[in-house]
Amino acid sequence: MIHHRWDISPAEAIALQKELAGQVREESLRGEIKTVAGVDCAFTADGRIVAVAVLCNAKTMAVLATAVEVQPCGFPYISGLLSFREAPAVIAAVKKLHPAPDLLMCDGQGIAHPRGLGLASHVGLWLNVPTIGVAKSRLCGQHRMPGAKRGAKAQLRYQDKTIGAVLRTRDNVRPLYISVGHRITLPECVNWVLRAGEGFRLPEPTRQADQRVTRAKKGV
DNA sequence: GCGACAG
DNA sequence: ATCTTGTCGC
Numbered sequence A: 001m002i003h004h005r006w007d008i009s010p011a012e013a014i015a016l017q018k019e020l021a022g023q024v025r026e027e028s029l030r031g032e033i034k035t036v037a038g039v040d041c042a043f044t045a046d047g048r049i050v051a052v053a054v055l056c057n058a059k060t061m062a063v064l065a066t067a068v069e070v071q072p073c074g075f076p077y078i079s080g081l082l083s084f085r086e087a088p089a090v091i092a093a094v095k096k097l098h099p100a101p102d103l104l105m106c107d108g109q110g111i112a113h114p115r116g117l118g119l120a121s122h123v124g125l126w127l128n129v130p131t132i133g134v135a136k137s138r139l140c141g142q143h144r145m146p147g148a149k150r151g152a153k154a155q156l157r158y159q160d161k162t163i164g165a166v167l168r169t170r171d172n173v174r175p176l177y178i179s180v181g182h183r184i185t186l187p188e189c190v191n192w193v194l195r196a197g198e199g200f201r202l203p204e205p206t207r208q209a210d211q212r213v214t215r216a217k218k219g220v
Numbered sequence B: 001g002c003g004a005c006a007g
Numbered sequence C: 001a002t003c004t005t006g007t008c009g010c
Helices: A010-021 A083-095 A119-127 A186-195 A204-218
Strands: A035-043 A048-057 A063-072 A103-107 A131-135 A153-158 A161-167 A176-182
Touching: A010 A119, A035 A083, A035 A204, A048 A083, A048 A204, A063 A083, A063 A204, A083 A119, A103 A119, A103 A186, A103 A204, A119 A131, A119 A176, A131 A186, A161 A186, A176 A186
Parallel strands: A035 A103, A103 A131
Antiparallel strands: A035 A048, A048 A063, A131 A176, A153 A161, A161 A176
8 A cells, every 4th residue: 555645746756656666566366356447537628637437347347336536637747657647536536436446447558657657557556456557559668560350469568578468459440558557467457458348449447437527527 | 869758 | 638520431
């Protein structure tokens, strides 16, 4: 269980990431996964961040509950420091979910990050919950393009290490960048992302959160 | 110095 | 992320 301040400088944030990365655990899921949640953020014109968390039945992906969190947002967007901008709101939204999810999918990288601590890993450590990094584009690393069919995948490599998977979730549609967030293995991440979505590029929990946050944003 | 760069 | 209509393709 980690804890630290969020109102720090970019230089301090980088130092903190290097320190926290060592606490990320890449291990098999424990116990039955009954619920899976997804979270996404949106920003208002007046500088506030809106986060929506959606809890789904892990077997049917039916939506069981949703939670919204709105906060003023201070930290700017800096590639590599995304969690310092979005994690506070994401964490608050997920905490409002009842029951707490058994697995969480975050919109961004997990360990597929230059210092090994993307949004999904940071949130996983903070909440001590298994997380998967589900990103729509690459932050770092190299890879070949996976086949065009749903399920095709390629390794995402960085500094001689496999840090994630480039996964095709729909035929002929841009692949997703999947990586371990915390307390899960890469093969399990790939399986859960595939089983969590059939007709869309994004897995259902993430797609629901993405869709609902856009609407929630208008409501305030 | 040049190019890359999650959301 | 956000500003934004119609349009091409499976």
